[in-house]
Amino acid sequence: MTQIIVEKDEPFESALKRFNKKVQQDRVLSEVRRRRFYEKPSVLRKKKKAAKRRKSRKQTFKHQYD
Numbered sequence: 001m002t003q004i005i006v007e008k009d010e011p012f013e014s015a016l017k018r019f020n021k022k023v024q025q026d027r028v029l030s031e032v033r034r035r036r037f038y039e040k041p042s043v044l045r046k047k048k049k050a051a052k053r054r055k056s057r058k059q060t061f062k063h064q065y066d
Contacts, residue, residue: 002026
C-alpha cells in the first residue's frame with residue numbers, strides 16, 4: 001500500500017505531487033490495469049513468450065549495429 005507522510009504546514013498540492021510520484025514508482029496503476037479483466041493462464045503464457053521474443057529480437061538487432 002502506497003503511503004506518504006504529510007509534514008506539518010505542507011501544502012496539499014506538494015503532498016499530492018509526492019503521492020502521485022510514489023504511485024508511479026510503485027507501478028500501482030499499471031497493476032490495476034493489468035488485473036482489470038481476468039486472463040486465462042494460457043493467455044498469460046502466450047503474452048510472456050511474445051514479450052520474450054520481442055526483447056530477444058530487439059537485442060540481436062541492437063548488437064548487429066554495434
